[in-house]
Amino acid sequence: MPKVWLPSPMRDVTGGQHTLDIPGKTVREVLANLMARYPGARERLLREDGRLQPHLVLLAGDVQVDDWETPLEPGSELVITAALGGGCRPA
Amino acid sequence: MSTKVIVETTINGVPETFVCEPRQTLLEVLREELGLTGTKEGCGNGNCGACCVLLDGRPVNSCLVLAVEAQGREIVTIEGLAADGLHPLQQAFLEHGALQCGACTPGFLVSAKALLDAHPRPTEQQARRWLAGNLCRCTGYDKIIRAVLDAAERMQADGSAGEAALADKAEAGATGNAPQSSSRPTAGEEVRPA
């Protein structure tokens, strides 16, 4: 199953874990499973309207993903990280 | 608004008469009144050299010259550098990649022409001194200095200052990167005139 890398400040909702194996075939499924397993993750990740928090970005490997239907292979990685201010950047 | 003054001058070999306010700089008149926009404004107070023109053959920052001072004098701008093809300096700048954004380039070329007029075979140190009044933010000066020294050499070889018919250089930019000695200025070198 895909491995998810979380922003360090989210470790308090995952029992100190920075990386988690979360099942799911798409970005949407993985996020949904993550939020179902860890109460408190939802409000850290999403705005009230269900969109991603504005300070966060999602990366599949090292490519930014905006489309949550993007498929994730087993063994692939989904990185959730803070958007970097300044500079043309991957995230 | 102050009274305007009529100024008669020669620009790039052609007699030119213009009217200006006494407080207007030569730079402003060249650019805004005469349409000679090749001369650039980078700082407006004589620190960057982008507006360098030749006034009776001497390099000056045209932002520090009042337009009325041009009365009866000869001005050469970047637009007057090429005659029967590019000037060897222009050609060398192209082949060496001695420009990136191009904003400082006209000032450098005019300053470099003044250098070669005075010192047809400058040393690297002389070139750096003469061009120290021209700021470039893109190149680190390496390729500019190489281009100027190369142009000087070609002009010597050609025995002419105006010929741009230069041999094709397949690897024009590949001038080697031999380690250089210290750029620390040494005493007794010729310093660029005013």
Place this chain on the structure above:
Amino acid sequence: MKVTEKNGHEYRVIGTRPIRHDGVDKVTGRAQFGADVRLPGMLYGQVVRSPYPHARIKSIDTRRAQEHPGVRAIITAADMPALDTDAVAELGEGAIELKYASQLIMARDKVVYQGQPVAAVAATTRQAARDAARLIEVEYEPLPVVEDALAAMDPGAPLIHADLYTVTPGGGKAEQPSNVAKHIQYERGDLEAGFAEADVVIEREFRTAMVHQGYIEPQNATASWEADGRLTVWTSTQGAFSAREQLAQLLQIPAGRIRVIPMEVGGGFGGKIQVYLEPIAALLSRKAGRPVKMWMSRAEVFTGTGPGSPTYIRCKLGAKRSGALVAAQLYMVYDAGAFPGAPVGAGAVTALSPYRVPNFRIDGYDVVTNKPRVQSYRAPGAPQAAFAVETVLDEIAESLGMDPVELRLKNASAEGDRLVYGTPFNRIGFREVLEAVRDHPHYNAPLPERRGPYAFGRGVAAGFWFGGSLTSTVQLTFNPDGTVNLITGSVDLSGSRASLAMIVAEELGLEPHEVKPIVADTDTVGYTDVTGGSRTTYATGTACWRACQDAIAQLKVRAAQLLEADPDAVTFGGGEFWLWEEPQYRISLKEVVANLQKTGGPIVAKGIVNKLKMAPAFGAHIVDVGVDLETGKVDIVRYTAVQDVGKAIHPTAVEGQLQGGAAQGIGWALFEGYVFDGGVMRNPNFLDYRLPTALDLPMIDTVLVEVPASDGPYGVRGVGETPIVPPIAAVANAIARATGVRIRELPMSPERVWRALGGADQPASDDQAGETG
């Protein structure tokens, strides 16, 4: 400079050094820069700026100015839409909240930095506009000034924005307002255990000054607001589409009504993405009913645009006796100036990602002060971070008795190692770069002997930049003579047109001069992000490559018609289409192009890039300095810049990027810095803010290492940003090796070096390397 082929391909055009397409225009003075625009009926605009860094605007009286001869329009913030939203303007490189962006254009109620616009006037001559600007009377009530970022973080500091609440690492908001806009955090492993494991621990503090990009061409804009509501803007910008989007949001008009025409750009380095004059010129034009041109003086550029962020960084590194890094802690304060948005995120990520560090914690702060609001400056945030990390690494090498390059090689990140936020690096060439440094004649040459008061030292440092992608559109059209128009939305800052044309020439079997690159405006080409972030040759270059594949596919059908064959039987290579089975039947691409009208009419090929993988570029620099121990003056004696460039499309252009970045970094290290006095800049000119001149630098040797990038054609990487990352630390390390004294505050001016050496009886001995823990 010999360029080695590492990926086994032979190219016909890639890797050669043709003369750039815009070259003749630029050496003859014909190239049209923004300030060269002249339109019928054009007026001249002038901005009125605040002399105070922090003050309430009590009143603005424009009556006397209005009556001045020649004046046609005056505007203040009252003429701009009030934007109290929380919307964010994405600039493609950096972002800014719209309500703040609006105040960068024109202050409303209160000024928060010296040089902030408060009004603007347009008149028939430049003199009249300047005279009238002086007649605009603004009454201010000065407020307490917050100049220093650390002081601004103090809970008792005066608040610059009453509605600014710290965004916490988890994304929440602090309860009390403060000058800290954001706190970010990256962590991995167990920090305490990591440091406990270390044989040597060194912790140091670093301070960097506010510096300016220093582009030679000042900001300018010409705007014409037509009676039917269309707006045309000619400007010096790194991104026409970004400028259009900003104008649309700031002026609250539809983007489709705005046409931004990007003129030649006299340098940007990140500073020409944010718009400043464009909206002002537009509003003046609307009010006057005539086109308005304006440009900044150099003093306006210094105080009224966006410099690079000044920083305070505390860096603590721990290593084993073997040299292996085991722990790192960074506390990074990045000063954003008047509005939030310092590049502390990129600073934090670039600081530690080059090395494998199992345990780390980074805390970064984005802090507002009463100074110009910072913008991107070439690898935004990274040089400051590298100054800290690469200097402490050098001290660790010294205290372990290790060669500093070997220490870096021991810890260097490679493919699969993770950036601090978790993403693994794809293929990178850091190790190859360090090996090239280690084996370079410069690194192994003996240093000059000490001569009188003149002592020599050699320093090295490394750094990288991500190599971004973003979005690019390229269109190809074809001329009857067989030549190709390459229409791009990527503004050319330094010669990228030539590199893009070379890619098309390579793919289509043409000569570089047979491809005509054209930088198009926002009405004539598809959306393209800014030229910045080292993305143009990489991302727009990839779009060019894709457009060529599209062109070949379309032309193949036409070639088949001319060859009277099935398209599937036709193949392409070396500029010719031929029949796979019967290679004697062939036709050149040029001939196919010349016959387009006969075979079905014109074709347009397109290439679009939306997202590519990042293509990080690592560099390391070697510098020899000579320090005059009596005066503290530092001379750069020899300099070598080594960088992984993926594949050098136009090696002359790539060398130029390395040399120019090194020169900017040297300026940052030795000469440059805003001097503030109560928030007022005291040196807003090129005499007192000193850029390196030709006399200050030696020739700058370059080594182009070519480790192909994971994505995109030829393995090309963007190269522009990386070269400014290593120089500051490299120079500082060289000074330390020459004198035994570490300077940790910029610029390392003669006075600062002289004091550190014990001038004015300052003891310098406690400032040496080697504390162990």
